[in-house]
Amino acid sequence: GAGVSQSPSNKVTEKGKDVELRCDPISGHTALYWYRQSLGQGLEFLIYFQGNSAPDKSGLPSDRFSAERTGGSVSTLTIQRTQQEDSAVYLCASSLRLAGKSYNEQFFGPGTRLTVL
Amino acid sequence: ELKVEQNPLFLSMQEGKNYTIYCNYSTTSDRLYWYRQDPGKSLESLFVLLSNGAVKQEGRLMASLDTKARLSTLHITAAVHDLSATYFCAVVWGGGTSYGKLTFGQGTILTVHP
Numbered sequence: 092g093a094g095v096s097q098s099p100s101n102k103v104t105e106k107g108k109d110v111e112l113r114c115d116p117i118s119g120h121t122a123l124y125w126y127r128q129s130l131g132q133g134l135e136f137l138i139y140f141q142g143n144s145a146p147d148k149s150g151l152p153s154d155r156f157s158a159e160r161t162g163g164s165v166s167t168l169t170i171q172r173t174q175q176e177d178s179a180v181y182l183c184a185s186s187l188r189l190a191g192k193s194y195n196e197q198f199f200g201p202g203t204r205l206t207v208l
Numbered sequence: 209e210l211k212v213e214q215n216p217l218f219l220s221m222q223e224g225k226n227y228t229i230y231c232n233y234s235t236t237s238d239r240l241y242w243y244r245q246d247p248g249k250s251l252e253s254l255f256v257l258l259s260n261g262a263v264k265q266e267g268r269l270m271a272s273l274d275t276k277a278r279l280s281t282l283h284i285t286a287a288v289h290d291l292s293a294t295y296f297c298a299v300v301w302g303g304g305t306s307y308g309k310l311t312f313g314q315g316t317i318l319t320v321h322p
Contacts, residue, residue: 134310134312136310139309182250195239195300196256197253197310198253199250
């Protein structure tokens, strides 16, 4: 079956511009996560959506970062007024939460490589 | 704050040799993951370890978990070139409705050469 997909695969933008990154999770997965991978910081958690609950935004590095998830499926990560330190690979993952089960394997998408000039 | 530390960070191995990657974490967690990442690619799940003493094996890789010591190991047996990649361990943290966030180790870059 189809895995997690992300678009675009690469994005080059100028400092100060806004960018939107898209994630399509595996169909039926209720949980969706955004992570960032950069040389200096490694892999970092950004934000987590679970069903209809309020998202956990505790990993967002600044108020320039926001994310939404429409209809419990597709998610968009928006970075406003991009800075050079935002350059990284942004990874999306999804998982299936089943009642009574704590098992929560996350499946990762291919990532979006963002370069801010 | 949960910290996850891997060592070594760089590992150069000869084909046919054995070696172990270590993953230490700082606070209690009930599951630990190992992922593989090839250059320019995303993360591929290798193992999920759910309980103390858990051991999982797939091919030349074997992972184990000691929750009391807060330590997981990834053992490589008779390494082959195809195992060259970056390996990450990750620990679940967060409670209640936030449960499931992963904190990653720094990654171990493994190179297997003839």
